[in-house]
Amino acid sequence: MKNSLCTVLMAAVVIPLLSTSILFGSAYANVQLKASPAASILDQRARIEPENRMLNDRILTLLPELMAQKNIDLWLVLAREYAEDPVFFSLVPQPVFAARRTTMLAFHLQEDGTVDALSVNTYPFGEPYESVWTGGDLDEQWRALGDLIAELNPKRIGINTSRHWPVADGLTQGLYQRLLEVMPEGFEDRVVSAEELVVRWIETRSEGERAVYPHVVQLARSVIAQGFSSKVITPGVTSTDDVAWFLRQRFHELDLPVWFMPYVNLQREGLECAKDNPFCGTSGVIQPGDVLHTDVGICYLKLCTDTQEMAYVLKPGESDVPQGLKDAMAVGNQWQDFVTSSFETGLSGNQILAATQRKATSAGIDSSTYTHPIGFFGHAPGPTIGMWDNQGETPVRGDWPLYPNTAYAIEGNIRYELQEWDNQGVRIKLEQGAMFDGNRVIYLAGRQTQWHLIGPKTAP
Structure with missing residues (x-):
């Protein structure tokens, strides 16, 4: 009976109602996400069947392997x-x-x-x-x-x-x-x-979860794109808190629980923060020329996200982000590449952090890395790859080895001196969901490579 049930579960593991998840990935490498997420979100009753199918699959196929290992x-x-x-x-x-x-x-x-x-x-x-x-x-x-x-x-x-x-x-x-x-x-x-069994159980993503996860991350990114737009932000009127509460309300309307209050801050020419402050930014009314940052996290179908993206508010007469900020984003993407290229099965979080830091230092990049697992929790167990307040080795959690089929928020930031801001530093703070398949890191719904642009509102 169990064997036949396992066969049925594995054959049906890619959920038909969520088959659009196969569209996500490299096609969403750019940040301009236009599609409304509402049509692709299951109502509460419809979520039960796929959630329980994935649970049964995990218990019948994943748990025996983990219990035997431990x-x-x-x-x-x-x-x-x-x-x-x-x-x-x-x-x-x-x-x-x-x-x-x-x-x-x-x-x-x-x-x-x-x-x-x-x-x-x-x-x-x-x-x-x-x-x-x-x-x-x-x-x-x-x-x-x-x-x-x-x-x-x-x-x-x-x-x-x-x-x-x-x-x-x-x-x-x-x-x-x-x-x-x-x-x-x-x-x-x-x-x-049973601590090692629990950590392995929580950190490991099943085949069904790996199919669904891109869709979950895409939902978070889509709402960020809505919040970082002229439909929400009017320079000189809208505050960072207004945008944060728009994101919170929008997730509520979509029936997507948040696991922390969305966070929005700004950086501005003439308001430089300390070089050792990885969370450089302030709150207030948004003005033309501001650099915006948000941090959001939702859970859907038991899988949680943790996402950070950046936006620029166009000044009058501007039609694009200044070249210095484009270059800064490119450096942030390069830092991400240093992190993900350092992933190797069996390496500890501390070892991955050290490899990332060596690459960044060699490239002359001022970076801070605090990447962590995601899954049933936004801050899930597994290898800690740096912490915002500790760029050295993290005992125990940083010593945990990297396993295949685990998911991460590739999180951190770089500091870049902008010529347009009289060489004032700006922090590019990025965080995108990704999966490690044992050989490479794959972004679940792409990553931000272009700025969200907020310009003058146009007539409908």
Whole structure:
């Protein structure tokens, strides 16, 4: 039964309703994105089927491989209502909003390499879970878990405890104590941290997710293009906060949850910020000649984005961005190339950062790199490749190795001295979603290579 279900899932993994995602990629290398995203967004009910199809695929095909790699034959994910383990919602079918009292998930790796997804839960989930307890009071539920552990007789029991990875530290002290109370005698020595399994589970993108992700990133970029336009911005009137709230409202109208408040700032001739400030910029009313920057993040079909782009406000008589800013954007793209060309399977985040810095220094580029994984979270676990406040080695997270089929926000900035601004420095702050396939980095929906231009409004 499981094998046939796996076949069906894999055959249907590219979602027909989202097949437009195959159009994205190099065709969207330029920033001028005109299409309205609304028509390609599924309503709440229609999202359930593709989300659950991708979940089933992950549990039946990806999880067995990861559990075998980490030598865990029973993985327990225990959660209570409104205090859910961070990994909980990546494991349960939708529509699920909470753990409902106490929810117990158990994943058992079989000798044939498959995984049984089991639940000890008053409220059954359905596929791919098999419910092994029919209901009763809380004490009976815990005894049922203990009986299940005894029956399965696992050699290594993974639980979600971690000192360094918050996403892998979801087992509360209270639940841990109850687990020990019902654990068969002598089984305590079989309990190990599942942190490496959790990180691999969260960071790895399945085939279905890799097909959908370009579409998700494209939605974020499309709304940025709307916000950075003359339809939204009137120089001398519109403020940076106005644009940020337009982006927030627009995402709300499209039913695309944001995972942080959109951020918009400006740089202006005569308002130079400190050379060591990677977030150079200020807020205020937007004027002609301003350089604008935004940072947005949305989640759709359980996949999150993190995107930063730049815009220029034309002065009267201008029809294009000044050459110095074009050159600055090109240098920013060159820095991106240094980052992505440094990706190599098995290298740590710290090693990728060091390689990027060597290339940038050799090219005479003043850069700051703080690239990070994306996925079920906008700031997902995986190799940290620099931090905005630490351009040296990052312990533990920076030591995590690079794996194939993982997604990243290629994030950072360069500082460039503009001749048009009397050699005042400007920060080109870029961030674009990308996928590492094991050999190369591919931008999920292209990257910004041209400036968003904001000019005088024209009559409709």
